[in-house]
Amino acid sequence: MEIKDAVFVYQMIEEKEVEWHSRIHNHDQREYEIHYFLQGEGKFRTGATTYNISKGSLFLTAPFEEHTITSTNLTRPLTYYAVLIKTDPRDFEIEDLLRKELQNSNYYNIGTNYRFFFEELREKGLSENSNLRKSAYHQLLSFLYQLSEDELMTGSGNRESVHIEKALMMMQNNIFSEVTLADITEKLKITDAYFIRLFKKKMKTTPMKYYTKLKVEAGASMLISSSLKVYEIADRLNFYSEFHFSRVFKQHTGVSPRQYRNEYRQITGNS
Missing domain, CATH: 1.10.10.60 (Homeodomain-like)
Incomplete structure (x- = not known):
């Protein structure tokens, strides 16, 4: 598994930016995307289901699954992290984990205390340093296992x-x-x-x-x-x-x- 891309979108308000992030799109085989929202009001549509976005909302989308983000209140613009991950053909366990998760739900509310986690994931996952990329891989893997067991804490960490x-x-x-x-x-x-x-x-x-x-x-x-x-x-x-x-x-x-x-x-x- 690798982190192919990770972005931080701050206050999605500019017309072209809204247009870009609101487009209906999907990702290739073995590519999964995580969206984690920190603030703002909007809708997240994946497949045939539309969810309201609230603080702490997290969405997981599968390969080829069409999804789109819609901002519904430009006075309260959306701010979020998006992380695109790609599994390796040999990642049988991770694939099973992700498929099981997606059978249960695309949507989670994990609270707003994961800002640091996603920022660290972005910095390390896109680093030129291979050890930092490996560190991001293990952090993400741990996060996904906790997500599957509903063990993520919405309260404060250390x-x-x-x-x-x-x-x-x-x-x-x-x-x-x-x-x-x-x-x-x-x-x-x-x-x-x-x-x-x-x-x-x-x-x-x-x-x-x-x-x-x-x-x-x-x-x-x-x-x-x-x-x-x-x-x-x-x-x-x-x-x-x-x-x-x-x-x-x-x-x-x-x-x-x-x-x-x-x-x-x-x-x-x-x-």
């Missing part, structure tokens, strides 16, 4: 994970404004030094570098899915200026915002 969970929520909810290290540690009631050490241990980067990465990812999404000018995107993301946004964006992606928009619009247009 104290360290809870701190990271709350920090991620603050960062993700303030992409279009500004949150400081002091804001986070004051909310968590821990020291800056302890939080930086804890965050770096769990996420392999510092809190503010990670927060900047989230803003760059949001900017990349807007460059592709909206007609906003670069300076307008910079302003919405609370960068000091268009130049500041462009410099930070290039540091993270290797290209300027305009180059990124031109290149990826051609890719998405062709596909």
Whole structure:
């Protein structure tokens, strides 16, 4: 089993983004997709069944199973993780597990305390480091077994994970404004030094570098899915200026915002 793709969709609101994520689609043989919703209002249709999306909703879809996401309230946009996994022909046990799960239900409500788990899964599962990818594989496998036995906890985990969970929520909810290290540690009631050490241990980067990465990812999404000018995107993301946004964006992606928009619009247009 491998994680083929993992994305974080923050506040699905731009017209082209809504259109893309609302399309009816399916995946190939041995490909299963997990959607985990953190906030917003909408509908998730899989096969002939339509579910209401609520905080903590999780949906599992099978190969070739058509599914679509519909946002029903743009004042409360959807935010979610999507993870695409592919099994190996030799993964008989995993295939049996997934098939049994899908016979029972496509839908689960696991609560909103798995933000850190899915973010870690995304970071590790797409890493160039093979050991981190293996780690993500085992974490996902454990999650699926717990899901099948209805053993996932909707309450809090250990104290360290809870701190990271709350920090991620603050960062993700303030992409279009500004949150400081002091804001986070004051909310968590821990020291800056302890939080930086804890965050770096769990996420392999510092809190503010990670927060900047989230803003760059949001900017990349807007460059592709909206007609906003670069300076307008910079302003919405609370960068000091268009130049500041462009410099930070290039540091993270290797290209300027305009180059990124031109290149990826051609890719998405062709596909």
